[in-house]
Amino acid sequence: MPNQVANQDPNTKFNSDELSKNGSKSPEKATGAIALADGTIVYGRGSGATGIAVGELCFNTAITGYQEILTDPSYCDQIVMFTFPHVGNVGANEDDNEESSDNATSAARGAVFRAHPTPPANWRSKDHLGAWLRKKGIVGISGVDTRALTKRIREGGMQKVAIAHAADGQIDKDALLETARAWSGVEGSDLAKTVTSEERFESKEALWDIADGYSNNENAKYHVVVVDFGVKKNILRNLADVGARATVVPATTSADDILALNPDGIVLSNGPGDPAATGEYAAPTIKALIESGKPILGICLGHQMLALSLGAKTKKMAQGHHGANHPVKDLETGKVEIVSMNHGFTVDPDSLPEGVEQSHISLFDGTNSGLRVVGKPIISVQHHPEASPGPQDSFYLFERFAELMN
Structure with a gap:
């Protein structure tokens, strides 16, 4: 019998051990549920799209930027649980979406909230x-004990889950659980091919300004080719802000085609999935780009695949790092x-070959x-220097990359 937690009222007080207790049948008013592969069933109030979504459950500790988080292509095949209890107060708009192509419009598959999204x-x-x-x-569920679920992830790692929103309350918990358990998971999956752009495109849009919104950099000093593994718009905007126009190319573009564009520098973008799986076709391309002598900047997945191309190894994390306060x-x-x-x-630091050094470490x-x-002239970072959402402490990395192109 699956573990069950019935929780409809977002103002209810919670016990951190509640998720381990057997409950009764699903509450009559529940319109949402989330099934964990370990057998836990959590009920709540459905939100957003109706239907069922499956993915890997992770928690995000950011207190701002929920729209940017949910449209970050790096969250493809993941269900994002927000640890901040009140989400939705700034609404949504088209300017804050982070996906850069039609393929990347479906980033996060689901969202989990403590309180129902506010007006x-x-x-x-x-x-x-x-x-x-x-x-x-995006399928959402609210009114659940996100603290207890976060504790479950911290102790046992990210799990395969299925999330459901049924307006009529008709939720088949057994089928939902089987859906979660049958999913293949993120490890071993090349998800970059899912979110990458179909065609090459240009980008000159600079960072947002409170007076004028977004503007174009018409006087670019550099030309950068961005290999799109799921690139966020704010990466492209930060490049424009340091004087670069970007040509964005699909993830499977060959080294010869990239170098034929005669770039001043190359960016390996962020993206979802297992870097080793994407690296099967991307690593040979990146090796050729390294040998060209062009300046290279790797970000997130691009950082991991750069490491693989240099001879290092990557490994799966239990909880991962998801937040804007690291x-x-x-x-x-x-x-x-x-x-x-x-x-x-x-990236496993013990696997770094001679001549490749750590430049940044997590203090967590x-x-x-x-x-x-x-x-x-090759640098890379695991975090997101474009900082959307989040602080702007790392914007200098784009300036450092521009200096390498000089």
């Missing part, structure tokens, strides 16, 4: 979060910066957060 109260809002979730096809130390300057992170895999757990290649 918007912000001058930039164009839509209620619940309505926006429905338009994006302390990272720049080993070159000694500076500690607060960064945005979103990854479930990490000591995991690798950056690399540099000695004597070559």
Whole structure:
């Protein structure tokens, strides 16, 4: 018999051990449920799109930027649980979406909230979060004990889950559980091919300004080719802000085709999935790009695949890093910066070959957060220097990359 937790009222007081107790049949008013592969069934109030979504459950500790999080292609095949209890107060708008192509419009598969999304109260809002979730096809559930679920992930790691929203309350918990258990999972999956752009495109859009919104950089000093493994718009905007126009190419583009564009530098973008799986076709391309001598910047998945191309190894993390409050130390300057992170895999620092050094480390757990290649214009970071959502401590990395292109 699966474990069951019936929780409809978002104001209910919770016991952290509640998830381990056997409950009764599903509550009559429940319109949402989430089934964990370990047998736990959690009930709540459905939100957003109706239907069933399956993915890997992770928790995100950011207190702002929920729209950017849910449209980050790096969250493909994941269900995002927000540890911050009140979500939705700034509504949603088209400007804050982070996906860069039609393929990447379906990023996160589901969302889990403590309290039901609140009505918007912000001058930039164009839509209620619940309505926006429905338009994006994201299945949501609220009124659940997110603290207990977070504890479950911290102790046992991220799990395969299935999340359901049924307006009529007709939820087959056994079928939902089987759906969760039958899913193949993220490990071994090449998800970059799912979210990458179909065709090459150009980007000159710069960072948002409160007076003028987004503007284009018409006087670019550099030309950068961005290999799109699921690139976020704010990466492209940060490149424009340091004087670069970007040509974005699909993940499977060959080294010859990239170099034929005669770029001043190359960016390996963020993206979802197992870097080893994507690296099967991307690593040979990246090796050729390294040999070209062009400056290279790797971000998140791009950082991991750069490491693989250099001879290092990656490994799956139990909980991953998901949030906008992660302390990272720049080993070159000694500076500690607060960064945005979103990854479930990490580079094994013990596997780094000679000539490849750590440039940044996480001060939470000591995991690798950056690399540099000695004597070559090649740098990479595990975190998101474009910082959307999150602080802007790492914007300097784009300036450092521009200096390499000089």
